[in-house]
Amino acid sequence: MLELKDVVVHYGVVPALKGISFRVEEGEIVTLIGANGAGKSTTLKAISGLLKLKEGSITYQGGSISGKGAHMVVRQGISQVPEGRGIFANLTVEENLSLGAYTRKDKSKINENLKNVYERFPRLQERRKQVGGTLSGGEQQMLAIGRALMATPKLLLLDEPSMGLAPLVVREIFKIIREINKMGTTILLVEQNARMALSVAGRGYVLETGQIISEGSASELRGNEEVKKAYLGH
Template sequence: MLTVENLNVHYGAIHALKGISLHVEQGEIVTLIGANGAGKSTLLKTVSGLLKPSGGKIVFENQSIGGKAAQSIVKAGLSHCPEGRRVFANMTVEENLMLGAYLRKDRQGIKDDLDDVYKRFGRLLERKNQQAGTLSGGEQQMLAMGRALMARPKLLLLDEPSMGLAPLLVKEIFNIVQEINKTGTTVLLVEQNAHMALSIAHRAYVIETGQIVLSGSASELADSEEVQKAYLGG
């Protein structure tokens, strides 16, 4: 579904991604783990069109999307749920969700998807007329995920969904990620909580200083001594 080949990204003189290659098959949860500043968020931003690559290829469903405008990438079926939630604080929960469907014209489909989001995230329904800025961190994360789902993506890019959340909420968010995947959405997950990420993913890549250093099934990486030492506190 998604193929990234020899991807290079520069921030001015800084070479942030150095020849990264990876792939995501339809129906998978694939996770990227790595330390802060390793290039995980940069990779997602480049795939979703927020950053321009300086070299390499990004192909989504046989369509080259490297360097294309973000809105055309959303239209193609790829949604990005960014690090730090980025909800529109002065707009209501429902207004934030409707922005996720901005490019869609199918009124009934939008209404059905809004109902689905409210079913999946009951707390958002209770707070639908509340300003997004007044929500707790966990609720804002649910809102950011719900908004991304309103674009009806085939592939969801999720950046650090557990950041700053209490352990119980982290579990809830990861259960929801699994549910989203089971209902047919492919997921590329960037997550610092390597233990949780590997527990729900099918495959994983380890990224260090802008390069992929390890890849394999999630269970293989969870059992790897190297990964345990570096990321699982083993």
């Protein structure tokens, strides 16, 4: 479904990604794990068209999306939930969700999707007229995911969904991630909480200073001594 080949991305003259290659098959949850500054968020931004490639290629469903703008990538069925949630704090919950469907014209389907989002996130329905900035961290994360789902993505990019959330809320968010995947959405998950990421993903890649240093099934990575030492604790 998605394939990166020898992708190089620079911030100015500083290399952030140094020729990474990986794939995501339809229906999977694949995770990228690594420390801060490893290049995880940069990878998602490159896929979603927010950063230009210096070298390499990105293909999605058999066609190139290298160099395409973010608005074109969204139209092809890729949505991103950014790090830090990125909701519009001064807009209501419902206005935030409506913006997730900005590329669409099918009003009856949009209303149906809105209903589905409210069914998945009852707390958002309860707070639909409340401005986003007054929500709790967990509710804001649900809003960010709900907004991305309003674009009916085939591939959902999740950037650090557990960041800043209490353990109980993290478990709830990861339960929702599993449910979204079971409903047919492929997920590429970037997550510093490697233990949680490997509990939901089927496969994973470990990024270190812009390079993939390890890959395998979730169980293989959980059993890898280097991964355990660096990211899972003992």
